[in-house]
Amino acid sequence: MKLFNSLPPIKKGSSQDQVIRQHCKALRMPTIGGQFVRLAEAATRKGQSHVGYLEALLAAELEERESQNTPRDRMLLKPSGTSVHTCRAYRGGKGRLPQ
Numbered sequence: 001m002k003l004f005n006s007l008p009p010i011k012k013g014s015s016q017d018q019v020i021r022q023h024c025k026a027l028r029m030p031t032i033g034g035q036f037v038r039l040a041e042a043a044t045r046k047g048q049s050h051v052g053y054l055e056a057l058l059a060a061e062l063e064e065r066e067s068q069n070t071p072r073d074r075m076l077l078k079p080s081g082t083s084v085h086t087c088r089a090y091r092g093g094k095g096r097l098p099q
Contacts, residue, residue: 031064
C-alpha cells in the first residue's frame with residue numbers, strides 16, 4: 001500500500017487547500033475542512049496509509065458531530081406523532097379561522 005511519504009505536502013492557502021475547504025463546506029463537513037492539513041501532516045509523520053488518514057478524518061468529523069448533537073437536538077429531530085392535521089385541531093376546535 002502506498003504511503004503518504006510519496007505525496008507532496010498540501011500548502012496552507014494553496015488552490016488545492018482552498019478547493020478542499022470549499023468541497024467540505026458544500027458537503028457540510030466543517031471538521032474535515034478545518035483539520036485535513038494537520039491530520040495529513042500527522043499521517044505523514046506516522047507513516048500512515050491513505051486509508052488510515054481517511055479513517056482519522058472521518059473519526060474527527062464523527063466525534064465533533066456527536067459532541068454537538070445533544071439529547072435535546074435528537075429529541076427535536078425525532079418525529080413526535082403529534083402533528084396537527086386540521087385547522088379545527090390547530091385552533092383547539094374553537095370558532096372559525098380569520099378570513
